[in-house]
Amino acid sequence: MARRLSLSARRARIAWAFMAPSVLILLAVAAYPLFRTFQLSLFRANLLDYPLRPEWVGLANYAYMVQDLYWWTSVKNTVIFTVASVSLETVLGLGVALLVNAKFPLRGMMRTAMLIPWAIPTVVSAQMWRWMYNDVYGVINDLLLRVHLIAKPVAWLADPHLVLPAIIAVDVWKTTPFMALLLLAGLQSIPEELYEAARVDGASGVQQFWFITLPLLVPALLVALIFRTLDALRVFDVIYVMSGVNPSTMSMSVYARQQLVDFGDLGYGSALSTGIFFIIALFVALYLSVLRVEVD
Amino acid sequence: MRTRLPRALGALAFYLLILVVFVYLVFPFYWAIVSSLKSPQELFQTPVTYWPTHPRWQNYLDVFTMQPFGRNLLNSAIVAGTTTLISLLVGSFAAYALGRFRFFGKRPVYYAILSVSMFPQISVLGGMYVLIKTLGLYNTWWALIFSYMIFTLPFTVWVLTSFVREIPLELEEAAYVDGATPLQTLFKVLLPLMAPGLVTSGLLAFIGAWNEFLFALTFTVDDRARTVPVAIAFFSGASQYELPWAQIMAASVIVTVPLIVLVLVFQQRIIAGLTAGAVKG
Numbered sequence: 001m002a003r004r005l006s007l008s009a010r011r012a013r014i015a016w017a018f019m020a021p022s023v024l025i026l027l028a029v030a031a032y033p034l035f036r037t038f039q040l041s042l043f044r045a046n047l048l049d050y051p052l053r054p055e056w057v058g059l060a061n062y063a064y065m066v067q068d069l070y071w072w073t074s075v076k077n078t079v080i081f082t083v084a085s086v087s088l089e090t091v092l093g094l095g096v097a098l099l100v101n102a103k104f105p106l107r108g109m110m111r112t113a114m115l116i117p118w119a120i121p122t123v124v125s126a127q128m129w130r131w132m133y134n135d136v137y138g139v140i141n142d143l144l145l146r147v148h149l150i151a152k153p154v155a156w157l158a159d160p161h162l163v164l165p166a167i168i169a170v171d172v173w174k175t176t177p178f179m180a181l182l183l184l185a186g187l188q189s190i191p192e193e194l195y196e197a198a199r200v201d202g203a204s205g206v207q208q209f210w211f212i213t214l215p216l217l218v219p220a221l222l223v224a225l226i227f228r229t230l231d232a233l234r235v236f237d238v239i240y241v242m243s244g245v246n247p248s249t250m251s252m253s254v255y256a257r258q259q260l261v262d263f264g265d266l267g268y269g270s271a272l273s274t275g276i277f278f279i280i281a282l283f284v285a286l287y288l289s290v291l292r293v294e295v296d
Numbered sequence: 297m298r299t300r301l302p303r304a305l306g307a308l309a310f311y312l313l314i315l316v317v318f319v320y321l322v323f324p325f326y327w328a329i330v331s332s333l334k335s336p337q338e339l340f341q342t343p344v345t346y347w348p349t350h351p352r353w354q355n356y357l358d359v360f361t362m363q364p365f366g367r368n369l370l371n372s373a374i375v376a377g378t379t380t381l382i383s384l385l386v387g388s389f390a391a392y393a394l395g396r397f398r399f400f401g402k403r404p405v406y407y408a409i410l411s412v413s414m415f416p417q418i419s420v421l422g423g424m425y426v427l428i429k430t431l432g433l434y435n436t437w438w439a440l441i442f443s444y445m446i447f448t449l450p451f452t453v454w455v456l457t458s459f460v461r462e463i464p465l466e467l468e469e470a471a472y473v474d475g476a477t478p479l480q481t482l483f484k485v486l487l488p489l490m491a492p493g494l495v496t497s498g499l500l501a502f503i504g505a506w507n508e509f510l511f512a513l514t515f516t517v518d519d520r521a522r523t524v525p526v527a528i529a530f531f532s533g534a535s536q537y538e539l540p541w542a543q544i545m546a547a548s549v550i551v552t553v554p555l556i557v558l559v560l561v562f563q564q565r566i567i568a569g570l571t572a573g574a575v576k577g
Contacts, residue, residue, distance in 0.1 A: 015397035036423030234416035277419035
């Protein structure tokens with residue numbers, strides 16, 4: 001018995017030796033900067049001072065945040081962006097997944113076409129769409145004018161009512177295929193026998209979808225949904241590239257970075273970052289409880 | 297006769313839908329390629345032309361001569377490559393421990409790593425900026441390699457752990473009986489068997505690092521370390537008001553082509569990795 005115990009103790013020591021590099025790196029790149037950001041949110045400090053001269057202000061940054069209209073605007077924009085893009089991506093992604101789940105020639109090519117928008121940098125897709133949205137030389141206005149959907153060119157990215165929807169459309173383009181691929185994996189794990197049995201019992205295609213496909217797809221759908229929600233809540237790249245820091249589009253991340261880096265307000269910027277952290281931490285907790293990840 | 301016509305119509309509708317989806321996915325790339333080959337006159341003319349009348353390949357050279365794009369590509373390649381290699385090496389150690397050993401504190405460590413992969417980059421931005429300044433890494437490759445670990449490492453550990461768990465135990469036991477140390481077992485027995493997992497997680501880490509924007513934007517100031525996404529966001533033309541769209545599109549095509557090749561070659565691996573990251577649990 002004593003020998004077994006010492007063996008397991010030795011195994012544990014070896015395991016920790018193997019864990020050590022990862023744990024140390026993550027302490028340095030995640031835990032410490034996170035703690036430092038929390039801490040700085042209680043100070044007033046200028047990013048450009050070197051060395052920093054932090055001045056203790058307690059919760060003053062948070063008090064300011066609660067009544068900062070720009071902050072609430074960015075929260076509102078982020079919520080609109082998240083709800084609109086995630087729900088559109090889920091519905092369209094499910095449609096595309098069902099379509100591609102059928103066997104047809106050139107299916108491989110279709111799958112490749114689906115991976116490419118996901119693989120390219122968001123900055124690149126944002127620039128491609130920015131050019132397509134151009135009010136004078138853009139192809140989107142040209143196409144819409146040709147089919148008479150609009151009477152005169154639209155300034156998609158300059159109109160404060162259109163710019164956020166235009167950006168959401170870019171996100172939907174980039175992420176729907178990704179969603180579809182996740183859902184496709186879920187679809188392909190549904191046993192074919194279930195459909196055969198249903199057909200024998202005379203179930204229609206619609207009935208098969210409602211009573212077999214959809215219920216069995218719920219786990220994959222849920223995971224994909226939460227994944228995308230976490231991603232959408234921290235959106236930065238597409239909004240920053242397409243419209244810069246602009247009250248009609250700025251997300252929480254865009255506003256926090258502006259305060260922190262462009263204005264050099266390390267204290268207030270850190271308070272905003274901390275706020276975003278706790279909002280997203282709520283969703284992460286939800287995610288972990290839904291997934292119930294098993295370790296052993 | 298009665299069923300054949302609706303079936304043919306159904307098939308027609310199906311292929312029409314496939315075509316619509318395909319055009320929707322691919323058209324922006326088509327437009328980027330067409331625009332990258334237009335001369336300034338053709339680019340800024342109405343009505344828009346859908347095919348370049350005189351393809352201007354010079355735009356692709358301009359990207360390298362009028363913009364420091366060669367340097368940006370080098371920066372991106374070094375940063376993404378180094379980030380990937382470090383993540384794979386360190387990550388496979390951790391995956392071995394998490395996939396094969398029972399030890400005190402395993403569950404909290406696993407959860408901690410998992411949650412790091414999910415929290416937003418913006419929440420560490422201030423602390424990370426101060427740390428990078430203090431370490432003297434600002435505006436260097438190392439600033440980016442260091443900060444990118446926050447998203448590549450947890451992901452790599454996660455995917456590799458799921459691969460380690462699927463390797464049969466017998467091979468390792470044989471190595472132990474022969475007196476191999478754990479390190480030898482990892483390198484000689486497990487790593488070769490983990491090759492598919494290494495390719496998958498390596499690819500995803502590389503793409504993630506190659507595409508990253510927020511840290512690259514914040515921790516670099518000039519072309520010494522500036523990576524491709526930041527460069528493409530900041531391409532500037534002769535005047536402040538006239539963006540060099542042909543060059544921006546040419547640069548976009550240049551960075552997209554290698555990614556298309558990667559996707560074509562490793563399609564199955566990438567999908568496996570994405571679903572391992574998302575659907576498994």
